[in-house]
Amino acid sequence: MALWNRDWKLLLASIIGFLLITILAIYEDIFMLIFGFTFADLLGRAKSKWHIASGILGMAVMFLIVFLATTNSLALVDSQVLVPMMIIQLVFPILIYFVEKSKNLQNELTDVNTQLVQQEERQRIARDLHDTIGHTLTMIKVKTELTTKLIDRDPSSVKQELNDILATTRTALKQVRELVSDMNFVSLQTELHHCQQLLQSANIKTTIHNHCPKIVLSSVEETMLALCVREATTNMLKHSLAQNCHMQIHCRTRQYTIAIQDDGIGLEQKGLGNGMNSMKERMRVLQGDALFEDNTKTGTKVILSIPIQDGKEPPS
Template sequence: MVLWSNSELPFLAKIAVLGLYLGAFYFALWHQDWKLLLASLVGFVVISILGIYEDIFMLIFGFTFADLLGRAKSKWHIASGMLGIAVMFLIVIRMTKDSLFPIESQVLAPMMIIQLVFPVLIYYVEKSKNLQSELADVNTQLVQQEERQRIARDLHDTIGHTLTMIKVKTELTTKLIDRDPTSVKQELNDILATTRTALKQVRELVSDMNFVSLHTELLHCQQLLQSANITTTINNQCPKIVLSSVEETMLALCVREATTNMLKHSKAKNCHITIQCQNGQYRLTIKDDGIGIQQKGLGNGINSMKERMYALQGDAMFDGNTPTGTRVLFSIPIQDGKEPPT
């Protein structure tokens, strides 16, 4: 349309102006620094020429560079570009005021205001997108960190537990070599079976096989403690309570961790595990007659148990400040409709 118009611009000048406009637009499209500002100012000059010699409504093409200016990294570049927009409109209006129709004068002012606001609007939209992208990156990092913590916790609670059992069995086998050589073969077979269990646990962790049966884990821990000469009794007063998969798994892993700590540190001879339902709470208590919790502060295992109970809106309490043994209590709320009749 510009090439075949009846304006005062020569044909070659029209080609040059259009080429300069396209070049400025392409240059501004790929930059966000001072080069963007320079290209935009060149574009405003070209649009001013077209507005004066072709049609005043050529000023509408200023939206092209106003949009690109909003993507500039520097606020000073945006402000300078907005000044260029205002100057472009003022020059064109001044040069064409004698030929303007009333309706054109009424349209130009809103057009200029919108073009001045447009870079600011685009700037904050882009800033919002960048913040959302950064927030997504942070969330991804948090998820990855949480996943690493979960893997570390599961490794500590499963593989650490099984390796402790292998250690206990190995120590027992070492003592039996001189006293009871005939029992060594059976203990070595147990160590081999436990090693296979460890390999299975690794595969389960890799496969994200999370469910652990509380009943099975209690029996396994009882067997493990008794193999370490710790007499263990289990008293389940709530056999009719049905826990969810998550609740059962969390409690089972806490029992596993507590058993591992008992084997490592307690020097106990007896252990009592009791399950009760009181005041809407499912309470699992592990009590031993060992030396108590001698270490100051909370280790990784205790923190892990607290985190698991907290995730179920429950609690984990540890009473072991005296040399009369350690009492560990895990409690979680019983879901509506699951509490047994009194």
């Protein structure tokens, strides 16, 4: 009852315990009072301060009764031990109470900090939606209203306006993807480094050459490429039996390309598995492509390519 309840039942159980300890201390051994520490610890976990105070009072009465009943047989050495024991037991519930209160406050503080972090994240997402998607949707609304007016006045201009609306819609879709990707962002450089360590731990010597480090990719592009590199590395570990791997990043003819070459047994009789299909799907989303070249003598080569967006070309 004392363990399961922290209300009046705990106090009642403690009082009963003090009564039993009193009887045992008087008729068996006075040092049975040491079991009072058990109930002193439980009392400190009570929810009500009045219950704790009442329990301490009951504990003091227990010691008083035992001392009065055993005064004649109580040796000097025993009294020197029992008095400190009594003081410690009387203070122990208060100490436990403050320890428990400190733990509860720490848990509440952790919960509050978690809520603050979540609130800040919500505000960031709301701000991003307002600054990006909201502006783009406003442009679509204005363009649509203008097109509606031009249908009767200037039908020849309607096609151009519709093309502008289509382009703006694609921009909005891209912004949505980037916002979602920001929430699940995977760094390409971090993933390349991780894959290099993973391959080398499997005794596959790996080299990485980035020939265009100044290219800045969008978060969705970087995440998609990083996931494809991860998939290619997983396939290599599972099937290639390779000893060497070379990864190169190039920027040619407005294409950002990652080439992953191993010297394993190739893809013969394996076909395109789910991993390769997923790489193709990810590259297709970015208007890019994933190519797979295999040869039983030279190994497998995975080529991931996406178009370089305007303003992101490497300096000449």
